[in-house]
Amino acid sequence: xxxxxxxxxxxxxxxxxxxxxxxxxxxxxxxxxxxxxxxxxxxxxxxxxxxxxxxxxxxxxxxxxxxxxxxxxxxxxxxxxxxxxxxxxxxxxxxxxxxxxxxxxxxxxxxxxxxxxxxxxxxxxxxxxxxxxxxxxxxxxxxxxxxxxxxxxxxxxxxxxxxxxxxxxxxxxxxxxxxxxxxxxxxxxxxxxxxxxxxxxxxxxxxxxxxxxxxxxxxxxxxxxxxxxxxxxxxxxxxxxxxxxxxxxxxxxxxxxxxxxxxxxxxxxxxxxxxxxxxxxxxxxxx
DNA sequence: CGTTGAACCTGTTTGC
DNA sequence: TGCAAACAGGTTCAAC
Numbered sequence: 274x275x276x277x278x279x280x281x282x283x284x285x286x287x288x289x290x291x292x293x294x295x296x297x298x299x300x301x302x303x304x305x306x307x308x309x310x311x312x313x314x315x316x317x318x319x320x321x322x323x324x325x326x327x328x329x330x331x332x333x334x335x336x337x338x339x340x341x342x343x344x345x346x347x348x349x350x351x352x353x354x355x356x357x358x359x360x361x362x363x364x365x366x367x368x369x370x371x372x373x374x375x376x377x378x379x380x381x382x383x384x385x386x387x388x389x390x391x392x393x394x395x396x397x398x399x400x401x402x403x404x405x406x407x408x409x410x411x412x413x414x415x416x417x418x419x420x421x422x423x424x425x426x427x428x429x430x431x432x433x434x435x436x437x438x439x440x441x442x443x444x445x446x447x448x449x450x451x452x453x454x455x456x457x458x459x460x461x462x463x464x465x466x467x468x469x470x471x472x473x474x475x476x477x478x479x480x481x482x483x484x485x486x487x488x489x490x491x492x493x494x495x496x497x498x499x500x501x502x503x504x505x506x507x508x509x510x511x512x513x514x515x516x517x518x519x520x521x522x523x524x525x526x527x528x529x530x531x532x533x534x535x536x537x538x539x540x541x542x543x544x545x546x547x548x549x550x551x552x553x554x555x556x557x558x559x560x
Numbered sequence: 561c562g563t564t565g566a567a568c569c570t571g572t573t574t575g576c
Numbered sequence: 577t578g579c580a581a582a583c584a585g586g587t588t589c590a591a592c
Contacts, residue, residue, distance in 0.1 A: 279585080362585080362586095398568070438563090441563085545584085
């Protein structure tokens, strides 16, 4: 579910409500996917949410201790950020505190306005962590470029000399941050590049087409509120609409929107990869 | 470096 | 119908 456009959609929804709110108490369910639940319980109550940000596929709540009169950590205590990764099935939503919990709700953060920020995640592939500035920096520092905030020149540089298959590179968060299986396939379809092409064999023209395709696909998807394949909903519970615009992902056996050939699905980099065998020519086999 | 497969965990869909 | 296998938006680690 959650790739860059879905996470951005969630963040935008949270941003309309959370900044300025104080976390008054928390309740945790299963905690095996959290870095350190005890730290959450000890330090989260009493924090005020200053800002909501997205970094790649991570949601970031910037916090400041609400016990101090002016919000500045004048006592020299650490500033914390709550880091949330939605994994495959994670969901953040804002609900009235009195509303019954949905199944698989593993964290409830009660706010000072009577609402709760709730984290739900059936598979528990997500991540929840309360991190100091330093710890946060070391997590985010491993990530690559944000495709929407990157120049063509920098994008090129990231691909230069890489022999890996282009699909593997697009999914690698230390190269680009935010793409996942859906948007990698959609971008490659748009750029007419086969997922198993080795990056170093792409012509400069193709690299720039890929760059533009990624940005177009991601910004269109953000505009439509992300893709809802089976269960993605935004912070208010509404589904996205970009799944109606998918051209490759999930369309195995159906006609290519450009040429009519049947979309195929193969395994590349260990992931299902959907592509048009006519528009996206297979790389010449090295012998 | 790059690739592959397994692992983490639960729910849904597909196939015999 | 029923049950097992396959599959799912992600990431990490070991082994080669």
